Amino acid sequence: DAKTTQPNSMESNEEEPVHLPCNHSTISGTDYIHWYRQLPSQGPEYVIHGLTSNVNNRMASLAIAEDRKSSTLILHRATLRDAAVYYCILRGSTGANSKLTFGKGITLSVRP
Amino acid sequence: DAGITQSPRYKITETGRQVTLMCHQTWSHSYMFWYRQDLGHGLRLIYYSAAADITDKGEVPDGYVVSRSKTENFPLTLESATRSQTSVYFCASSSLDRGNEQYFGPGTRLTVT
Numbered sequence: 001d002a003k004t005t006q007p008n009s010m011e012s013n014e015e016e017p018v019h020l021p022c023n024h025s026t027i028s029g030t031d032y033i034h035w036y037r038q039l040p041s042q043g044p045e046y047v048i049h050g051l052t053s054n055v056n057n058r059m060a061s062l063a064i065a066e067d068r069k070s071s072t073l074i075l076h077r078a079t080l081r082d083a084a085v086y087y088c089i090l091r092g093s094t095g096a097n098s099k100l101t102f103g104k105g106i107t108l109s110v111r112p
Numbered sequence: 113d114a115g116i117t118q119s120p121r122y123k124i125t126e127t128g129r130q131v132t133l134m135c136h137q138t139w140s141h142s143y144m145f146w147y148r149q150d151l152g153h154g155l156r157l158i159y160y161s162a163a164a165d166i167t168d169k170g171e172v173p174d175g176y177v178v179s180r181s182k183t184e185n186f187p188l189t190l191e192s193a194t195r196s197q198t199s200v201y202f203c204a205s206s207s208l209d210r211g212n213e214q215y216f217g218p219g220t221r222l223t224v225t
Contacts, residue, residue: 043202043216044155087154091212099170100214102154
């Protein structure tokens with residue numbers, strides 16, 4: 001399985017934008033880039049995913065490099081509730097490749 | 113209520129006992145998954161199922177058994193619990209029709225003494 005590399009942790013200030021990086025240099029052409037987050041004492045929740053183009057939804061934006069070897073999750077205005085572990089995951093499109101392989105993720109702390 | 117539920121939420125059992133963790137989803141999602149999460153680690157896949165009566169091993173299947181006779185249920189059984197199976201267990205489901213997003217349950221915290 002192609003792997004991702006994320007920093008261990010990041011800090012941000014409340015109400016400021018946050019850019020969470022992810023490297024995936026061995027990504028294959030059919031791998032989707034997924035982001036999940038896990039709040040303390042909860043199960044992971046889906047944030048966003050993309051293939052080639054940048055994506056926006058109500059939670060965040062996903063910026064994908066042109067060569068697809070890296071991506072950035074953007075939280076436009078961090079809140080205290082965004083403090084969580086964020087996982088960047090590559091996922092195949094169908095069948096057995098639809099499994100998620102979680103790494104350790106990046107722990108985001110948000111300062112008031 | 114709609115969604116994905118797990119029971120029990122907390123369980124303490126003794127070494128050697130059999131214990132079953134339940135997972136139920138109301139979306140009729142074809143895929144279901146079991147993960148475990150140990151302190152300081154990410155989630156590791158135990159077993160998954162692509163449909164009723166179809167299951168397959170994940171990364172750490174030893175010591176676990178699964179079944180899926182109905183689409184909505186995916187129980188996980190520890191046949192003879194060991195202390196190393198103390199963990200938080202998460203169930204998830206997904207549908208190919210919804211972009212393969214996985215929806216996770218609230219987790220079961222299992223302690224094996």
